Amino acid sequence: MNQLEVILSYTSSIIIFVVSLVTFFRKLIYQGKILRKMNDSKLLDLELERLMMLAEQVSKDGKTKEAFVLDRVKHYANKLKIDFNYDDIISKITSLIQLTKIINYNIPNNTLDDENLTHNSAVFNIKDSNQSPFRTYINKEKEIK
């Protein structure tokens, strides 16, 4: 009887050990996959950013730029064996284009002076894009470049 109890306790402890081991490795693999995905998407983002800047340099036509970026990113992903999600990339490109459209608006020549006069101590109004000092700064930077 005692021997049976010992066998049972050993068996149960082994089962618990195996189950915990499986759970541990499963979580480890899962975490690894998540990390790899994050790394892959970071790599793709970096490449996407580089290619979009390059596309701005080399072409004026929007469609050509998009085709250029998509084709190159796809090839880059294939080369590094990264999962290429077409819709994801398209949405990223669209969001980046939208961002640049917001930043690259035309500012009248005297905007900065006017802002200094009217918004010295006033609450900054985000909705009014024409009066954003942040955006003026970005545009000034772009002009210098």
Place this chain on the structure above:
Amino acid sequence: MDLIVVTGSYGKKAVVKMLFQYLKNSSIKSIVYRYSDQSQEKILDYNQIQDWTRHNHLSDVQVVIIEISLNELSKLESLRCDYLVVTDHNDLDLKYESSQDEVYSMLNSRQLEYKQLILNSKSMNKLNDTKTCPRYFSLNSKEEYSLEVISNSIKGLVMKYKNKHIKTRLITNFHAENIICVIAVLELMSLYNYRKFKKVIKNIVIDGQVQKLRTRKNHHIIIDYRAHNFKNIIEEIVQTANSFNYNLIVSVKKMDIHKMSLWLKHKDVLEFVKSKYSYIVNQEEETVNDINMTLKWLVQNGIYRTDYLTGNKLDINKIQDKNEFIIMFIEDESLKTMKDMGCVI
């Protein structure tokens, strides 16, 4: 004897080769004279050409084709030709910008004598003279001689002329324009025969004019003999291959300031930036100083992904990945070296 003069900024060589090949296959005896920018030969007049053919026992020659660059065309004033063909690709080369205007003013003032003028429809606006009654050729339009491009891929072109299909291994719309130009000339000469033409065009190879070659690993290489002004050709090739994954190889005899300034002038520098990786290949052994100067210049102009190779280090198979293709701008000698090395088939 019919006299055909072929001129233009781009496509002369292809048109002349296709014409000559067709006439040869049709058992029509023809000869080709070629006058380039470098040649010092004088243009003969009609009688001199006849004398020359008689003297060389070529009295039975039926067609004489003269290939002449736009810069040299003014020399033709003494010659009365039957067909004047201008294979113009709409301001393709800045080198010919002034010559092009000059040519159209010559055509407008009837300084050149010809029976029939054959032009690309893109040049329609440049011609003011209504008396000349030129014939136009074009792609996908309602001109008298128009060709419909059905498929344009890296494997070749499939076109349709008068509801009949024509297949060729030649690639890009440039060659489609050249083909319709040849059809226009042959139609005007009443020599066009669909079956013969189809046979000639199917496997014709035009050396160094957006020529497609294959490597031993079945990769594609597209070769052109120009040394600058790559933009339009690269755009056409990209459209044909439907891919931007290309490496650019530019082979030069000697890197000097003149070459670099030409690349800057034609905005070729941007093409270097646009390609995945670019290689500048030199066939002659350069000194270390020259290589350093070139690399410094490239970096100064924002070309970071580039390499400088000497001819014997150029192994296409090593620098080409799967799904990539190569666009090469080289000279005849470089192509020979590559063939000797077994890089291309």
